[in-house]
Structure formats: C-alpha cells, structure tokens
Amino acid sequence: EFLHDFDLLLTPALATEPPLALNWWDDSWLKTFRSNLAYAPFQGSWNLAGFPAIVVPAGRSTVTGLPWCVQLVAAPGRESLLLSVAAWLEQKNPWPRTAE
Numbered sequence: 001e002f003l004h005d006f007d008l009l010l011t012p013a014l015a016t017e018p019p020l021a022l023n024w025w026d027d028s029w030l031k032t033f034r035s036n037l038a039y040a041p042f043q044g045s046w047n048l049a050g051f052p053a054i055v056v057p058a059g060r061s062t063v064t065g066l067p068w069c070v071q072l073v074a075a076p077g078r079e080s081l082l083l084s085v086a087a088w089l090e091q092k093n094p095w096p097r098t099a100e
Contacts (some may be wrong), residue, residue, distance in 0.1 A: 003051075003075040008085065011042050013055045013069040042071055052079045056086050057095050 003009060016039045024032050037044070046053040053073045059065050074082050 003073070007074065007078075007081060009073040010072060011071045013042060013071045014039055015041050017064065017066060046071075046073050050076050052076065052081045052082055054086050056089055057093075 016040055018019045019035050043053060043055070051073050053071055055069050055071045058070045072082055072085060
C-alpha cells in the first residue's frame with residue numbers, strides 16, 4: 001500500500017555533511033559503519049524494505065560549496081520510473097562530470 005497513491009517519494013540523501021577523509025582502515029568496521037550511518041541514514045532502510053531508490057544531485061550549498069543531493073524512492077518494480085526521472089533531471093540541469 002505504501003506509495004500506492006504517489007509515484008515517488010522525495011527524501012534527503014544525507015543527514016549531515018560527510019565525515020572527514022581520515023585513516024578509516026585504522027578503525028574497526030563498527031566505528032566506520034556508525035559514522036556512515038550517522039551521515040547517510042536514509043538509503044539502507046529502503047534497500048532492506050525492497051523499494052528501489054536513487055540519489056541524484058540537487059545543487060550546491062551556498063555556504064560550504066559542498067554538493068547537495070536528494071533521494072527518490074519508488075514502489076517495488078518501478079526502477080524504470082526512477083531512471084527516467086533521473087535522466088530528465090540531468091537533461092534539465094546537467095551534472096558535473098568531475099569533482100570541483
């Protein structure tokens with residue numbers, strides 16, 4: 001029933017700015033997992049629930065210059081809808097091909 005009346009759900013992709021790139025290999029997998037879960041908590045639950053989702057660029061912060069992104073979620077079996085919306089968004093506002 002979830003998403004029965006809607007084509008897509010729009011959610012944040014990240015909860016905070018990403019952590020600094022440090023020596024992750026020196027930390028335990030649990031510490032690394034917790035760090036990732038703290039700043040990107042929204043993707044895993046949709047994957048586990050079987051809902052297709054895609055993260056797409058959505059501009060840049062005017063304060064930090066870091067890129068923003070959003071997540072689009074569709075009903076199971078609607079991957080083609082997600083890909084077509086992502087392609088449409090990229091056509092309207094082309095995504096950078098290299099890091100800035």
